[in-house]
Amino acid sequence: MVSIARKNLFHDKIRFVVAQAGITLAVVLITIQIGVYLAFLANTSVLIDHTEADIWVTARGLENFDFGRPFSEKKLYEVREVPGVLWADKYMLAFGYWKTPTGSQEMVQMVGFNPETLVGAPWDIVRGNPQDVKYFNSVFYDQAETNRLGDLPIGAETEINNRRVRVVGITRGARSFIQSPYIFTSFKNVLNLSFINKGNTVYVLAKVAPGYSVQEVKQRLAENLKDVDVYTTDEFSKKTRRYWTVNTGMGTALLAVALLGLVIGTVIVGNTIYTATTEHLKEFGTFKAMGASNWNLYKIIIEQALVNSVVGYGMGMFVSYWVIQAMRKGNLQVLLPWPVLVGVYVVTALMCLGSSVLSIYKVTKIDPALVFKS
Amino acid sequence: MACHDAQTVVRLDRVSKTYGSGESAVHAVQDVSLELAPGRFYILMGPSGSGKTTLLMLMGCLLKPTSGSVFLFNEEVSALGEGKLPRVRREKVGFIFQGFNLFPALTALETIEATLNLKGLRGEAAREKARELLTHLRLEKRFHHLPEDLSGGEKQRVAVARALAGDPPIILADEPTGQLDSKSGRLIVEVLRDLAHNEGRLIFMVSHDTRILGLADRILEIDDGRLKDQS
Structure with a gap:
């Protein structure tokens, strides 16, 4: 079966590279920031979490x-x-x-x-x-x-x-x-x-x-x-984490950068997919005239978004790996358990799909008369 | 409502189409009644803005009439909901456009294959059928060429092959020779005429080109949205 989505995507190589650069940047920012955040969280309570005690008694x-x-x-x-x-x-x-x-x-x-x-x-x-x-x-x-x-x-x-x-x-x-x-x-x-x-x-x-x-x-x-406070180990661990992430704003700052990566990625990918769609409106309109339903056209746009997300995620992870290696040499910790890596892909896919919403709207609104204009 | 003639493929019954309303209303097509038979090659003439394309779109289920009815094979398609029209177009109608409208990223073979995929044919069967259609239009050496590597005449022949994908009984062509030189244009019109005469399809073509009128079985003329003269 011919994949119009993939053909479209790889045909315009410059646009594809721009989209990939955006996704890669987003993936790297999100991955590194979450990794640093998790390492930060783990370190804030590392001693609490590694004691076998159930209860902590502390100063009031x-x-x-x-x-x-x-x-x-x-x-x-x-x-x-x-x-x-x-x-x-x-x-x-x-x-x-x-x-x-x-x-x-x-x-x-x-x-x-x-x-x-x-x-x-x-x-x-x-x-x-x-x-x-x-x-x-x-x-x-x-x-x-x-x-x-x-x-x-x-x-x-x-x-x-x-x-x-x-x-x-x-x-x-x-x-x-x-x-x-x-x-x-x-x-x-x-x-x-x-x-x-x-x-x-x-x-x-x-x-x-x-x-x-x-x-x-x-x-x-x-x-x-x-004149003392009593906590379970889990409560004291959470209290300590909350203090450093929320009260000091350190965690919020780390997550804000991750969010910024998400916004940058969404804007770049959204722009490239939208431009690619508007430039091919006549061809999409032609398919519509030949009997394609809106859903047939959505599938093309969604496939483009998902292919973008897979390639961009792969490149982002490749770059992240080397960035993390460099950070570790600089004695900075990054913690990335596999569920986080899966989660980053889900976020990347959602980002790319979210970026396609405008394109989908555009395709839905294609005027059939468009295909008859030379 | 049944067609009057069992041989009628397309019937328009007092069809009108108005864009806008009030003083700014444009009556693109007015009270047109028409019956078109299979195996015949029709050419619709008319000046710019006369309603040619609107009439084509009404017949191709891309527009709904403001009043009147459109029938394809006895089915009143103008009464169908929007969700059912793509099925009618997939099964019954093929379109050819003046501007070709080919996906720049698809080769000739992929263009036809993708259209066949859309119409339900998949895999090697679709690829074989695509090869067959392109060969029929003498494009066997252009299977793997992108639109940018094809001449205008070749692009339009790919577009004709695309219109034929899925074997629709009705082909609607909107000035298919408009961007071609006279030789290529005549070749395309001959191909269309042969599709009518040899394969029994209904070919309905909009054109400005008076040099090809002699190839038509019937010439229709429209002006200010009204069919003026039917020869």
Whole structure:
């Protein structure tokens, strides 16, 4: 069967290239921005999402994970007494300054966990044993941060807040998005290295015992504990994500660029398909005169849009791949699970189909008399 | 309402077509009654703006009359809804235009094949039929040429082949020689006449060209929307 759509599309090569450039640009912008957005989202709550705790107890009025404030560690014992709590542990977070091999200072976030229970410990270890943070001022850092912290091997020494620390391990996948790398160590070491007073903690993490619902235990904790907030892990993760995406406008800005890509693509594709249609109105009219229904003509325009979308998506993904590789070399993260890639194609197809609406309207309105004008 | 003559393919019964209304109304066709038989070659003459093309469009189900009735093979097509007219045109009518109206991106063979696809013939059968039609019109060496690579006469022969795709019994031609030199124009008219005489089709052609009148079986003349003289 002759495909008038494809013949039309490939006949005018310049127009086809212009349309493809528009779609490719749109696909690249949408893909990269969504990828950066997802990586951003994942990083904002990466530590919350990787703990095995069901419940987080935080200082009252806390807006997000990264700005955790200390409160009395006596709360830990109160938590443990509430029915339905299987276990509970302290969890520390504090800012500090890391001395790089060049002598400069980098701000870091120290994450303190209990090395005996390993609650809140790093989950993907490249080298070292997380229990080794029990030793005085021993730390883990993430391999993605070597550009900023220095490529320090196990056993290397440096300083945090002018106090000597020793590298005992290297992690993977624990990047902070707020530009302050995570340094994992013990709860006790964080107290040594930071300015947080002894007898305080920043978080209390709790696990719900089998047979109890998380909401039920959370409710009990909220009723029994004073001057703190209680969240389920999912709630705290969402709260943190919402803070960084909505409250700061960072997520909105990323999505706005993706939306801009969509608009640019729609305008360029719409313009090229519309021009291609208006230039062939007589031929479309001829088909109509010969008995083609409006639907026969719509199919031609829709096929043009879909072929455009498939080719443009392919080219867009090809370009995106190389852009992402370059971004990763520059230490920027992009997260693109396959459902997102499918979703980007659906958006591309909808964009191309949406761009055809004017053309379809134009074809519907073709005056039969047009075909008789020379 | 049945046709008066069983041999009548097209019948117009007091057909009028008015564009606009009130003082700006244009009466393009006025009270035209006409019966056209198969196997005959008709030529409709008339000055510009006399209503020739409107009459052609009424017969081709591209326009509905303001009053009166149009019958094709005893079926009152002027009473059919818009949704049913494409089927009538697909099955019964082929069009030839002065400006060829060929898709620039389609070769001669693809043009005919696409038309056959539209009319329900697919695959190799459509391709074979397209080859047959183009060969019949002596275009066997132009199968894979785009319109831009064809002469005016060749383009019009492709358009004739396209009109014949699907084997319609009625061919309506709107000044098909208008953009051709006299030799090519005469060739096209001879082809059309042969289609009437040898294949039994009704050929209805609008033309300004007085040199080809001798080839017609019947000449009709229209002026100010009225059929003036029928010879």
